[in-house]
Amino acid sequence: MSVKKQPNARAAQSIRSPKDDLNQQIIRLLQQDGRMAFSEIAQQLDVSEGTIRNRVSGLRDNNMLRIVAMSDPVATEYTTDAMIGLNVATGVTPRQVAERLERNPRVVFILWVAGRYDLIIELVSDDSDALKDFLEHEIHGSNDIAKADVMPGLKNFKNQFLLKQGAKE
Amino acid sequence: MSVKKQPNARAAQSIRSPKDDLNQQIIRLLQQDGRMAFSEIAQQLDVSEGTIRNRVSGLRDNNMLRIVAMSDPVATEYTTDAMIGLNVATGVTPRQVAERLERNPRVVFILWVAGRYDLIIELVSDDSDALKDFLEHEIHGSNDIAKADVMPGLKNFKNQFLLKQGAKE
DNA sequence: CATTTCGATACGAATTTCGAATATTTTAGT
DNA sequence: ACTAAAATATTCGAAATTCGTATCGAAATG
Numbered sequence: 001m002s003v004k005k006q007p008n009a010r011a012a013q014s015i016r017s018p019k020d021d022l023n024q025q026i027i028r029l030l031q032q033d034g035r036m037a038f039s040e041i042a043q044q045l046d047v048s049e050g051t052i053r054n055r056v057s058g059l060r061d062n063n064m065l066r067i068v069a070m071s072d073p074v075a076t077e078y079t080t081d082a083m084i085g086l087n088v089a090t091g092v093t094p095r096q097v098a099e100r101l102e103r104n105p106r107v108v109f110i111l112w113v114a115g116r117y118d119l120i121i122e123l124v125s126d127d128s129d130a131l132k133d134f135l136e137h138e139i140h141g142s143n144d145i146a147k148a149d150v151m152p153g154l155k156n157f158k159n160q161f162l163l164k165q166g167a168k169e
Numbered sequence: 170m171s172v173k174k175q176p177n178a179r180a181a182q183s184i185r186s187p188k189d190d191l192n193q194q195i196i197r198l199l200q201q202d203g204r205m206a207f208s209e210i211a212q213q214l215d216v217s218e219g220t221i222r223n224r225v226s227g228l229r230d231n232n233m234l235r236i237v238a239m240s241d242p243v244a245t246e247y248t249t250d251a252m253i254g255l256n257v258a259t260g261v262t263p264r265q266v267a268e269r270l271e272r273n274p275r276v277v278f279i280l281w282v283a284g285r286y287d288l289i290i291e292l293v294s295d296d297s298d299a300l301k302d303f304l305e306h307e308i309h310g311s312n313d314i315a316k317a318d319v320m321p322g323l324k325n326f327k328n329q330f331l332l333k334q335g336a337k338e
Numbered sequence: 339c340a341t342t343t344c345g346a347t348a349c350g351a352a353t354t355t356c357g358a359a360t361a362t363t364t365t366a367g368t
Numbered sequence: 369a370c371t372a373a374a375a376t377a378t379t380c381g382a383a384a385t386t387c388g389t390a391t392c393g394a395a396a397t398g
Contacts, residue, residue, distance in 0.1 A: 027238055027240050030237070030238030031237055031238050031239075032237075033236065033237075034203040034204065034236035034237045034238045035203065035204060035236050037353080037354060037355085037386095038354075038355070039353080039354060039355085040354095047377080047378090048377065048378050048379075049354085049355080049378090049379095050356095050376095050377065050378060050379075051376075051377055051378075053355075053356080054376075054377075055376095059240070064240055065238055065239070065240045066203075066238070066239050066240070067202070067203035067204050067236065067237070067238045067239075068199070068200055068201075068202075068203045068236070068237065068239065069196055069199030069200050069203045069234055069235065069236045070200075070234070070235045070236075070237065071196050071228070071233055071234045071235070082282075083280060083282055083289050085285075094323075095324075110325070111252060111322050111323075111324070111325055112322070112323040112324040112325075113251075113252055113320035113321060113322055113323060114320060114321050114323055115318065115319065115320035115321065116254075116318060116320060117320060120252050120320065149284065149285060150284065151282035151283060151284035151285060151286060151289065152282060152283045152284065153280050153281070153282055154263075154280075154281040154282060154283055155264075155280070155281040156279070156280050156281075157264075157267035157268070157271055157279035157280070157281065206355095206384080206385060206386085207385075207386070208384080208385060208386085209385095216346080216347090217346065217347050217348075218347090218385085218386080219345095219346065219347060219348080219387095220345080220346055220347075222386075222387080223345075223346080224345095
């Protein structure tokens, strides 16, 4: 190892997208192992350790990136307030409704689906009035939703969508 | 700092739950910052660094704990195969069905709900036959499910249930 | 009560991270 | 096109952390 530095090593990264590409690759590696050493990431991506350090701390400072631990038992403790199946009003696209609801921090999941509904969203919160408030302001208070099928959550058996990748080994 | 070691330091941990308590505390800290140094965790919990190291690697090896990076833009790239609304067969409880489906790694989310369905599950996968295989083996191949409403995912607008905690600062 | 086993601790070595100076690239202005 | 300024990237020694491994202690087993 310890290749002094390929002459075109960083060229390959400059020619492409100025920086996003490297960030994406860093993130990709950290998604596999959030504790991977900066020096190893640097080695794999053929840049200096300092660069990785700067990028990661920059991403974290700007809340672009979070490195967190997840555990199965804890994941199940997340209380889902409700799943809501939505049908958008005529003349409105699911995307438009999704982009509106996206801003609400209590909505943690929005999926455009085919079938009975147009959108399926997941709502979480702490206090008990959150569901009522949400329905009042975001659903019935808007005219872009034709129908809302509210299904209050009773118990969460599993919640680990992030564990899926690399679930092998 | 560098308190040599409180005489009753590990007593406080032995008296209580034998080990689960310490694991929970380690996880709690790593949930705040997945890259927190073992030595700092050790200091905060008043045990040796080696203990933290052993516990964390043990938890990780057993898939009890996972340390991953999450980024908002990337999180939306998760492809959800389908959401499925399930109604359990008569004489079967949602819990029983949930406990069966829980074992399938492609099921990343299972929620018991009130309303149109009994259970709502989320399915993810890589290859395109996964949905077909799942329906064939886990749904239609079982007699504990009365009805399955499959809603294939078209586009994921938001998926960040884990970002909700500590999303302040 | 001896023995085994499991986990915690200690400690030196290897590795990694950090701080800060230097070098390079990019951007902007003229 | 040239230069100045700003932003990134790299380097390198010092500090901190992690790792391998041996030792210790407590609980369990026979």
